[in-house]
Amino acid sequence: MNNIQLESVLNELLSPHLIKDYCPNGLQVEGKSEVKKIITGVTACQALIDRAIEEQADALLVHHGFFWKGEAAEIRGMKYRRIKALIESGINLYAYHLPLDVHPTLGNNAKLAELLDIEVLGGLEEGNPNSVAIYGQLAQPLSGEELAARLSIALHREPLHIGDHAPKEIKTLGWCTGGGQDFIELAANKGLDAFISGEISERTVHISRELGIHYFSAGHHATERYGIKSLGEYLADKHNFDVMFIDVDNPV
CATH class of the missing domain: 3.40.1390.30 (NIF3 (NGG1p interacting factor 3)-like)
Incomplete structure (x- = not known):
């Protein structure tokens, strides 16, 4: 499926336009145009991005993505390293926050x-x-x-x-x-x-x-492990994507 078409599928399912949120929902970092393999996880941390690269994923679908309200706009340091890794590997990053909660x-x-x-x-x-x-x-x-x-x-x-x-x-x-x-x-x-x-x-x-x-x-x-896992399972079942959930544990 085309990466923009996948965003449309997710937006139709989760209706982010109806919910006021603290971050953009949808395709946050654009990668390769064709998406077949998707990694799902709670947060787009470096460890999850690295696993997505190892698994040769086309897309990373998370609950906690980037560009939060109040965060610094500059792309440097940790944010730079994360985004650089996604862009260089051609991985699309999709994130859905409150729309996935509700x-x-x-x-x-x-x-x-x-x-x-x-x-x-x-x-x-x-x-x-x-x-x-x-x-x-x-x-x-x-x-x-x-x-x-x-x-x-x-x-x-x-x-x-x-x-x-x-x-x-x-x-x-x-x-x-x-x-x-x-x-x-x-x-x-x-x-x-x-x-x-x-x-x-x-x-x-x-x-x-x-x-x-x-x-x-x-x-x-x-x-918050189970919403994003369930969303990935939906995409695998309804749209035949190759989906893998990866749990990068967090004690918080």
């Missing part, structure tokens, strides 16, 4: 719900059809310790659990993969029992305790 079946939030056996009920941001944080319910109530164990098994990462003054049982919960810890107040105001995200801030501990809601910090990388 996709109802392939997105990071949707895949986390599948892993944890949560029924999705809706978005936490009222009036926003593309709410980055969502909420749902468990089929059977769990204790905080039991949900922490389920997260550990599903994500291969032991979460940090704050639940000092939270309910003994968790039935309803909200979540936002990645760095969505500040949605905890929306979850508490909605009367949910718990909130899950990838990261934690110092303030999150106090909010959890004072609003009486469980909080689970389950890893930014760990909670």
Whole structure:
């Protein structure tokens, strides 16, 4: 498939034009015109780029790409080395951030719900059809310790659990993969029992305790492995691409 045609396929699927984001979504670095082999991964770090070169990929498809709002515009140092490697090898770089978080079946939030056996009920941001944080319910109530164990098994990462003054049982919960810890107040105001995200801030501990809601910090990388992997599997199944997911682990 032509590289521009592939971008159109991805844009039609993920609708980035409907979501205000902190970075450009789509084809960020143009490479060879014909794409057959795609490497998928969470972040376009040097290690993942090097693996894509080793695998003789035509494209790299990631959740975290380049050119973030507020980042320096100059292409030098680390950014130069990454982009130089892509250009010299002819690898196209495609990146989809929030559009991949919110996709109802392939997105990071949707895949986390599948892993944890949560029924999705809706978005936490009222009036926003593309709410980055969502909420749902468990089929059977769990204790905080039991949900922490389920997260550990599903994500291969032991979460940090704050639940000092939270309910003994968790039935309803909200979540936002990645760095969505500040949605905890929306979850508490909605009367949910718990909130899950990838990261934690110092303030999150106090909010959890004072609003009486469980909080689970389950890893930014760990909670966002599965959307990009699922997107690659979709491209392999629907468009016959040769796709390989490479997990460059990150403890954050």
